[in-house]
Each structure stands twice: as structure tokens, then as C-alpha cells.
Amino acid sequence: MKIVVIGGTGLIGSKTVAILRQGAHDVVAASPNSGVNTVTGEGVKEAVAGAQVVIDLANSPSFEDKAVLEFFETAGGNLLPAETAAGVGHHVALSIVAIDRTDNGYFRAKLAQEKLIEASGIPYTIIRSTQFLEFLRGIADSSADGNVVRLSPGLFQPIAAGDVAAVVAEVALAAPRNGIVEIAGPERAPFNEIVASYLKAVSDPREVVRDPEARYFGGRVEERSLVPLGEARLGHIGLDEWLRRSPTKA
Numbered sequence: 001m002k003i004v005v006i007g008g009t010g011l012i013g014s015k016t017v018a019i020l021r022q023g024a025h026d027v028v029a030a031s032p033n034s035g036v037n038t039v040t041g042e043g044v045k046e047a048v049a050g051a052q053v054v055i056d057l058a059n060s061p062s063f064e065d066k067a068v069l070e071f072f073e074t075a076g077g078n079l080l081p082a083e084t085a086a087g088v089g090h091h092v093a094l095s096i097v098a099i100d101r102t103d104n105g106y107f108r109a110k111l112a113q114e115k116l117i118e119a120s121g122i123p124y125t126i127i128r129s130t131q132f133l134e135f136l137r138g139i140a141d142s143s144a145d146g147n148v149v150r151l152s153p154g155l156f157q158p159i160a161a162g163d164v165a166a167v168v169a170e171v172a173l174a175a176p177r178n179g180i181v182e183i184a185g186p187e188r189a190p191f192n193e194i195v196a197s198y199l200k201a202v203s204d205p206r207e208v209v210r211d212p213e214a215r216y217f218g219g220r221v222e223e224r225s226l227v228p229l230g231e232a233r234l235g236h237i238g239l240d241e242w243l244r245r246s247p248t249k250a
């Protein structure tokens with residue numbers, strides 16, 4: 001079976017490609033560097049020709065509100081019609097838990113991506129994940145003012161990229177759900193406490209301040225703004241185990 005992974009060189013994409021290549025599949029890792037650009041449309045038609053499954057794991061180079069919305073709308077507008085024309089039988093995309101009930105510019109862009117998929121007529125599965133453990137440093141940096149990192153005590157349940165990729169690969173090989181699957185990490189705790197534990201573990205001297213008014217990418221974070229409300233599949237790797245396995249993150 002031919003499986004195209006758009007964003008196949010990224011954090012989740014490269015891990016997903018590696019897992020799928022263990023099976024007897026023709027797996028194409030597509031990205032601008034390999035001549036497949038979903039924003040310009042370059043190479044998209046050729047990449048998806050003959051594919052049964054397309055997994056979209058691309059991400060916008062800019063997280064600025066307007067740029068990220070434009071990225072996901074333009075990419076969907078190029079990729080999905082090409083898949084329809086090629087007769088692709090399953091479109092899988094990685095989205096984010098709570099994007100329909102927590103407001104920020106990045107989440108609005110991901111919601112736009114989901115809506116294009118749902119309207120496309122292509123059989124699909126959307127996987128909504130919580131934030132990746134690999135993203136903790138980026139979160140700390142984006143919430144820092146000098147040596148102080150201000151974060152909400154809202155609940156947080158980060159998941160390791162390896163756990164995400166395992167689910168993405170499994171979902172891609174299963175029948176389309178025409179719906180949403182939610183995944184999250186094995187541990188749930190206040191946002192400020194998890195980031196404080198991470199910074200301490202990696203000997204980052206910045207101080208984390210619990211601040212209920214602190215914004216996450218510009219949006220308010222209430223107690224359950226970022227965690228699944230219903231049933232979610234849980235990853236196996238918590239923060240301590242992830243740090244043990246990835247000492248270079250420290």
C-alpha cells in the first residue's frame with residue numbers, strides 16, 4: 001500500500017515514517033525539501049498519485065495568527081482536491097485537543113484545517129493530541145519574561161512524540177473513522193507544575209510563576225481548557241521516562 005506522509009521529515013512525521021516502513025508499505029516522506037509543497041502546490045499531485053492513505057503532519061513555519069491560518073487553509077485547499085482526484089481512501093491528520101473550546105490564533109487555524117477535511121468528502125480520521133513533551137521548552141520560552149515563566153495552573157497532559165507517532169501509524173492502517181480520536185499523555189497536572197518540573201530536570205534556572213491570568217498563545221486557560229473532556233487514548237511515556245530516554249533534551 002502506498003502511504004504519503006506530508007511533513008514526513010518533521011518531529012512526528014519522521015517517527016511515523018520509520019514505524020510504517022517496518023511494514024511492507026511504500027511510504028513516501030513528503031516535504032518541501034523533497035519537492036512536495038502543499039502551500040505552493042508543487043509536487044502534490046505527483047506525490048499523492050496511486051496513494052491509498054495520506055497522512056498530513058505538516059506544520060506552519062510561522063505561528064503568527066494570520067500566517068498560520070493562511071498556511072493550513074492554503075495547504076488544505078491544495079492537498080485535499082488532489083487527494084480526491086487521486087481517489088485516496090483515507091486522509092489522516094494530526095490536530096489538537098480542545099481547539100473547538102479554547103481560543104487562540106493557532107487553534108483557530110487547526111480548526112479551519114479540520115473543517116476543510118470534514119467537508120472534503122474523503123474518508124478521514126482526525127487525531128487530536130495534547131501538547132508534545134518535546135514542545136515544553138518552546139512553551140517555556142514563549143511564556144518567559146526574562147527569568148520568569150508565567151503559566152496558568154490549568155490542567156496539562158503532555159504526550160511524547162513517540163507515543164503520538166505510534167497512534168498515527170496505527171490509525172493510518174485502520175479503517176477511516178470519519179471522526180475524531182483523542183490522545184493524551186499518561187500524567188495530568190497543573191500546567192505551571194509540569195513546566196517547572198521540566199525546567200528543574202534540565203537545570204534551566206528560570207522560575208515558573210503560577211498565574212491564572214497567564215495566556216497560552218494569546219488565549220485564556222481555564223482548568224480544563226487543554227485536556228480531553230471525554231475518553232482519550234493515553235500514551236505510555238511520562239515526563240520522567242521521557243527525560244530518561246532523551247537526555248539530549250536536558
Ligand SMILES: NC(=O)c1ccc[n+]([C@@H]2O[C@H](COP(=O)([O-])OP(=O)(O)OC[C@H]3O[C@@H](n4cnc5c(N)ncnc54)[C@H](OP(=O)(O)O)[C@@H]3O)[C@@H](O)[C@H]2O)c1
Nearest residue numbers: 007009010011012031032033037038039058059095131132
Ligand atoms: N506541538 C504540539 O504540541 C502539537 C500538539 C498537537 C498537534 N500538533 C500538530 O502536529 C503536527 C506535526 O507537528 P510537528 O511538531 O511534528 O511539526 P514539525 O516538526 O515542525 O514538522 C513540520 C513538517 O511540515 C513540513 N512542512 C512545512 N511546510 C510545508 C509545506 N509547505 N508543504 C509540505 N510540508 C511542509 C516540514 O518540512 P521541512 O522539514 O522540509 O521544513 C516538516 O516535515 C502539526 O500539524 C501540529 O499542528 C502539534
